Amino acid sequence: IVLTQSPATLSLSPGERATLSCRASQSISNLLAWYQQKPGQAPRLLFYDASNRATGIPARFSGSGSETDFTLTISSLEPEDFAVYFCQQRSSWPQTFGQGTKVEIK
Amino acid sequence: EVQLVESGGGLVQPGGSLRLSCAGSGFAFSSYWMHWLRQVPGKGPEWVSRIRSDGTSTSSADSVKGRFTISRDNAKNTLYLQMNDLRVEDTAVYYCARGLLPTANNYFDPWGQGTLVTVSS
Numbered sequence: 602i603v604l605t606q607s608p609a610t611l612s613l614s615p616g617e618r619a620t621l622s623c624r625a626s627q628s629i630s631n632l633l634a635w636y637q638q639k640p641g642q643a644p645r646l647l648f649y650d651a652s653n654r655a656t657g658i659p660a661r662f663s664g665s666g667s668e669t670d671f672t673l674t675i676s677s678l679e680p681e682d683f684a685v686y687f688c689q690q691r692s693s694w695p696q697t698f699g700q701g702t703k704v705e706i707k
Numbered sequence: 708e709v710q711l712v713e714s715g716g717g718l719v720q721p722g723g724s725l726r727l728s729c730a731g732s733g734f735a736f737s738s739y740w741m742h743w744l745r746q747v748p749g750k751g752p753e754w755v756s757r758i759r760s761d762g763t764s765t766s767s768a769d770s771v772k773g774r775f776t777i778s779r780d781n782a783k784n785t786l787y788l789q790m791n792d793l794r795v796e797d798t799a800v801y802y803c804a805r806g807l808l809p810t811a812n813n814y815f816d817p818w819g820q821g822t823l824v825t826v827s828s
Contacts, residue, residue, distance in 0.1 A: 643818035
């Protein structure tokens with residue numbers, strides 16, 4: 602299953618809303634996760650099963666979607682949110698990741 | 708605190724071998740599926756291999772099948788990846804990760820800090 606993320610880069614200012622998209626090449630129900638990765642660090646789980654927030658993830662982050670279309674929303678960007686975000690599916694073997702969306706400071 | 712610490716990466720020539728280790732602490736290591744993933748800088752991660760909590764079931768990506776072997780020692784809380792016949796395209800940062808759910812196909816939480824494997828002549 603191919604996951605396509607858009608846009609590749611999102612240039613925004615702190616306080617703005619970020620909307621990231623992940624599209625699956627076939628239906629994956631809600632079996633999708635989102636990760637955040639900062640330079641030099643490992644990915645960190647944000648959401649699993651599309652909308653279940655992982656431990657310690659702030660409420661300004663939200664995940665939604667099902668079947669083939671998924672969205673990660675950051676309601677008001679904080680300085681620490683500028684990073685790369687990946688989606689990942691576990692619907693079928695092998696688990697696959699999207700190519701990432703970079704959220705950069707405008 | 709849950710922690711995963713990888714070791715064993717380095718520079719190796721094409722056709723060579725390396726064994727990566729991942730030491731787990733702060734959780735019941737023997738109760739979790741464990742995974743290896745890798746990432747080329749600037750790209751999305753790639754799942755490499757997984758092993759069931761008791762070590763009785765393993766699976767690997769087609770790109771490494773027959774060359775990489777995953778194993779674990781629950782008495783030592785340690786996960787391994789034996790990598791043989793390494794290719795230039797295996798160059799990446801390798802991460803170990805704990806499976807979030809008690810299932811084969813999984814999400815990954817947390818990840819270790821990663822260890823760099825460079826295959827080059």
